[in-house]
Amino acid sequence: MKQNLIRNFAIIAHIDHGKSTLADRIMEQTQTISARESKAQLLDDMQVEQAHGITVKSRTVRNFYQADNGVEYEYNLIDTPGHVDFTYEVSKSLAASDGAILLVDATQGVQAQTVANLRLAQENHLTILPVINKIDNAAAEVDKTEREIRALSPKLYEAKIYRISAKTGKGVHEVLEAIHQVFPAPSGQTQAPLKALVFDSFYDSFKGVIAYIRIVNGNLKLGQQVKLMAANTAIQNKEIGVFTPSRTATDELTVGDVGYIITGLKDPTSLRVGDTLTDANQPTAEAFPGYKPAQPMVYAGFYPKDDAYRDLELAIEKLSLNDSSFQYVRETSEALGQGFRCSFLGIFHLQIIRERLKDEYGLNVLTTAPNVTYRVHLKDTNEVQIVNNPIAFPGFAKIDYVEEPFSNIRITTDNAVLGDVMKLADAHKGQLTDMGNQAELIVLHYRIPTAEIAYDFFNALKSISHGYATLETEFADYEPADVVKVEVAINYSVVDALSFIVHREDAPAMTQQLVKKLKHTIPRHLYPMPAQAIVEGKSIARVDIPPLRKNAAVNGEKRSISKKQALLRRQSMNKRQAEKSNIKLSQDVFDSILDISL
Numbered sequence: 001m002k003q004n005l006i007r008n009f010a011i012i013a014h015i016d017h018g019k020s021t022l023a024d025r026i027m028e029q030t031q032t033i034s035a036r037e038s039k040a041q042l043l044d045d046m047q048v049e050q051a052h053g054i055t056v057k058s059r060t061v062r063n064f065y066q067a068d069n070g071v072e073y074e075y076n077l078i079d080t081p082g083h084v085d086f087t088y089e090v091s092k093s094l095a096a097s098d099g100a101i102l103l104v105d106a107t108q109g110v111q112a113q114t115v116a117n118l119r120l121a122q123e124n125h126l127t128i129l130p131v132i133n134k135i136d137n138a139a140a141e142v143d144k145t146e147r148e149i150r151a152l153s154p155k156l157y158e159a160k161i162y163r164i165s166a167k168t169g170k171g172v173h174e175v176l177e178a179i180h181q182v183f184p185a186p187s188g189q190t191q192a193p194l195k196a197l198v199f200d201s202f203y204d205s206f207k208g209v210i211a212y213i214r215i216v217n218g219n220l221k222l223g224q225q226v227k228l229m230a231a232n233t234a235i236q237n238k239e240i241g242v243f244t245p246s247r248t249a250t251d252e253l254t255v256g257d258v259g260y261i262i263t264g265l266k267d268p269t270s271l272r273v274g275d276t277l278t279d280a281n282q283p284t285a286e287a288f289p290g291y292k293p294a295q296p297m298v299y300a301g302f303y304p305k306d307d308a309y310r311d312l313e314l315a316i317e318k319l320s321l322n323d324s325s326f327q328y329v330r331e332t333s334e335a336l337g338q339g340f341r342c343s344f345l346g347i348f349h350l351q352i353i354r355e356r357l358k359d360e361y362g363l364n365v366l367t368t369a370p371n372v373t374y375r376v377h378l379k380d381t382n383e384v385q386i387v388n389n390p391i392a393f394p395g396f397a398k399i400d401y402v403e404e405p406f407s408n409i410r411i412t413t414d415n416a417v418l419g420d421v422m423k424l425a426d427a428h429k430g431q432l433t434d435m436g437n438q439a440e441l442i443v444l445h446y447r448i449p450t451a452e453i454a455y456d457f458f459n460a461l462k463s464i465s466h467g468y469a470t471l472e473t474e475f476a477d478y479e480p481a482d483v484v485k486v487e488v489a490i491n492y493s494v495v496d497a498l499s500f501i502v503h504r505e506d507a508p509a510m511t512q513q514l515v516k517k518l519k520h521t522i523p524r525h526l527y528p529m530p531a532q533a534i535v536e537g538k539s540i541a542r543v544d545i546p547p548l549r550k551n552a553a554v555n556g557e558k559r560s561i562s563k564k565q566a567l568l569r570r571q572s573m574n575k576r577q578a579e580k581s582n583i584k585l586s587q588d589v590f591d592s593i594l595d596i597s598l
């Protein structure tokens with residue numbers, strides 16, 4: 001029976017431990033692709049992935065492996081992203097797998113993301129195949145890494161641990177053999193009604209919404225009438241197929257197969273990952289529970305440059321289908337016009353989306369300063385407003401108190417930089433809740449305001465630990481906080497899109513730095529303009545943005561009285577016009593808000 005010959009598995013690892021390289025080797029050794037093709041790291045084909053050298057979006061590929069026992073197996077490999085912001089993608093791809101290769105870089109050993117991904121795999125009841133990578137590297141510490149892996153769980157303590165170089169291919173054959181020996185075959189029923197898990201989706205500009213599916217029970221035939229159960233939508237069944245790794249059409253997908261269906265849906269929002277695909281006439285009795293929606297951490301406004309609102313809207317719709325942790329609603333700002341308030345899993349996720357808009361859709365967006373969600377309790381009505389847009393933050397006179405989100409974070413670091421890491425967490429208002437060891441690393445647990453880790457915390461942590469420390473975050477709860485809204489006024493008029501929320505105690509120092517930066521980033525005009533930071537109606541920081549030219553009327557040059565008077569008249573006319581004129585806001589201006597650190 002074909003089902004017994006299928007293995008569905010993922011590769012999980014810490015960032016840069018070599019998942020994509022191993023995926024390439026597997027495709028090469030199973031002749032799915034040629035060695036020449038694999039040079040280009042086929043799985044990482046999105047431009048943004050190549051620019052950052054990382055995997056953002058999960059990919060799936062079917063390989064046929066001729067095993068040493070003479071049997072040909074179908075290996076469905078699901079590549080997963082490794083960055084901490086993409087844990088959500090990892091958990092989706094794991095739901096479609098039966099096993100996971102736990103890949104650990106021998107030069108780095110077990111890292112925090114190794115542990116986090118292992119936990120996700122265990123939650124999905126996957127069989128784990130531990131593999132040590134980069135054994136060819138002079139800095140490899142293979143025995144030490146092996147001890148660290150064994151210390152992770154009782155099962156791993158006894159497991160056979162494979163040693164490979166994904167780069168040279170050494171040891172990869174043994175891993176290919178282990179895959180069919182260690183991982184279970186899919187367990188579904190051939191005779192039952194069709195039940196398939198939608199574990200990912202993609203928008204194609206010609207073909208519309210394409211769903212990535214794993215057949216759990218029954219068969220899917222081309223043309224069969226099918227529907228999505230949660231969305232209760234009938235879909236067309238014009239093309240089904242598998243990934244080789246490009247899409248290749250087939251007539252049928254059977255139990256255990258991983259492939260795709262072109263749904264005919266044109267609206268990217270009409271399909272949700274986690275939905276169940278089933279037969280329209282003979283539906284399965286029980287649908288999948290669906291995925292927990294991702295918990296967004298950071299919100300920011302995206303505004304089109306060059307009047308491309310409609311193009312931006314379409315692109316954002318498509319990206320949010322392709323990446324279900326990225327969501328949006330429409331918003332309007334007086335300063336910037338129509339735009340979108342978007343949610344992200346973290347600041348790195350935001351950057352990736354921004355780059356994808358540029359690379360894949362040719363769109364430049366203006367991004368406002370990111371913020372977290374606040375719960376604002378109002379005085380008179382006892383109403384609680386959920387605010388993730390500083391523009392909508394209620395006036396201070398109406399506010400009873402505000403709650404801000406807190407996160408539990410876990411930093412894994414080595415001893416050498418422990419002091420600096422703790423100083424960083426302190427500076428960001430972290431309260432140390434626990435401290436322990438994992439393998440030879442120190443694990444620190446903090447409770448910390450989410451706003452403190454939402455922006456540059458991760459980069460700061462990477463930089464003080466020379467790239468080694470890792471960060472895992474988890475939303476904890478809301479807690480009352482003394483936060484205020486800072487409004488920025490330029491030439492006495494408030495620019496709404498520049499508003500942001502900050503802890504009251506940090507407001508004086510932050511706004512001083514901000515106005516200094518604004519002095520250099522706000523485009524100069526012919527007249528001087530004050531830039532002010534206003535908190536609760538009071539200006540707490542101010543700087544004068546100098547005019548473009550020297551003020552000829554007062555600079556002491558020898559001029560006739562009448563010439564000076566003429567200049568003064570012209571300047572006062574400029575000033576009056578200025579009140580009406582719009583300040584052109586560049587990305588630099590918004591970045592001034594982000595850059596300020598205490």
Ligand SMILES: Nc1nc2c(ncn2[C@@H]2O[C@H](COP(=O)(O)OP(=O)(O)OP(=O)(O)O)[C@@H](O)[C@H]2O)c(=O)[nH]1
Nearest residue numbers: 015016017018019020021054055082134165166167
């Ligand atoms: N020396 C050596 N280098 C390797 C080996 N495997 C991968 N690398 C290198 O390690 C780096 C990261 O490899 P990738 O395969 O891109 O890592 P990844 O885990 O897919 O990275 P993300 O997708 O960003 O999580 C690349 O520069 C690879 O060339 C190996 O076996 N030996």
